Amino acid sequence: MLDFIEDLGDGIYAIDTGFQRPRFDAAYLMVEGGRAAFIDTGTNHAVPRLLAALNALGLAPDAVDWVIPTHVHLDHAGGVGLLMQALPRARTLVHPRGLRHMVDPKALWLGALAVYGDEEMQRSYGKLVPVPAERAEATHDEQVVHLAGRPLRFIDSPGHARHHHAIWDARSRSWFTGDTFGLSYRAFDVNGRAWILPTSTPVQFDPEALRATVARLLATAPVAMQVTHYGRVGGSVEEVRRLAALMLAQVDEMVALAESLRDAPGRHEKLKAGLLDGYLARLRAHGHPAGAQAAEWLALDATLNAQGLEVMLDRAAR
Structure with missing residues (x-):
């Protein structure tokens, strides 16, 4: 194979x-x-x-x-x-x-x-x-x-x-x-x-x-x-x-983070950093060391997820 x-x-x-x-x-x-x-x-x-x-x-x-x-x-x-x-x-x-x-x-x-x-x-x-x-x-x-x-x-x-x-x-x-x-x-x-x-x-x-x-x-x-x-x-x-429970708990955390930063200056960077910190903390709780390699891999997901959450915030505002 x-x-x-x-x-x-x-x-x-x-x-x-x-x-x-x-x-x-x-x-x-x-x-x-x-x-x-x-x-x-x-x-x-x-x-x-x-x-x-x-x-x-x-x-x-x-x-x-x-x-x-x-x-x-x-x-x-x-x-x-x-x-x-x-x-x-x-x-x-x-x-x-x-x-x-x-x-x-x-x-x-x-x-x-x-x-x-x-x-x-x-x-x-x-x-x-x-x-x-x-x-x-x-x-x-x-x-x-x-x-x-x-x-x-x-x-x-x-x-x-x-x-x-x-x-x-x-x-x-x-x-x-x-x-x-x-x-x-x-x-x-x-x-x-x-x-x-x-x-x-x-x-x-x-x-x-x-x-x-x-x-x-x-x-x-x-x-x-x-x-x-x-x-x-x-x-x-x-x-x-x-x-499923783990994923949906993080959905709640992500949405709450986004709502807390709705009108914050530098919203995108703060949201991206907050998401990445949350993912790494969850990963450590899972028993993974969540070092530099993990942070590098999850940085792209944090960026894209931040963009999507901002679209959600702006859509609700309209």
Whole structure:
């Protein structure tokens, strides 16, 4: 097996897309009865790895039936259009609010450009490729599609973004959660136990919607969550619930911090510093030393989460 592919069991493979740093961004490949589906794709730069994973598992490109971004943020969906060019039988399934952005990614590019700047966009994402309209379709809440008879159930899952769906796989009793169930980096595991933090990346973070979505995810008693950043977490119903409680407690802390700084001068820098301090404190409580390397890795999340929280504050003010 190639070193960027991890067999998670139940016909599910996590593929490290190579984005930013090792084990930061996952695409998932599900295989059933000789047919396949990708859930999240990473960026354009990930496409060679995705195709190599197919080949490593003895699957031809025409074995792929579905390409499913959980939402259209570029670390999840930036490679969809380019990947689809290599998969002659695949169809793309997209949240209805995100469908137009897969067919015409111009607005998606401009929105990300405003957050990251031109240099980073060129380096990390590359030119976005549209998906032909006839090969893309919108999902709807409680829709079920099948992969070689294996049911995949979609639910609308706002909170991180309004154009987000999550996918339930009854075989593995797990959800593919994109960013709805937060971020959990394997480098922060302690004695096999995961640590998790929320993501409020711009521009549609909604804490109340997120709480409702998490409650809906937990209602199925999942034994694992397949998060894009990074990999499978959980292992039991109890562990998934522990992670959910940890994440939602931090949502409350993040929102309270943002509200306390609503009118503060230098709000962005103070919010970013406060978030980073909170994450490192939580990480130490988890049993991790949370040294300079951890601070460096979490600095990007603190910056993006601060930006998203500021959008939330300014939206409420209007």
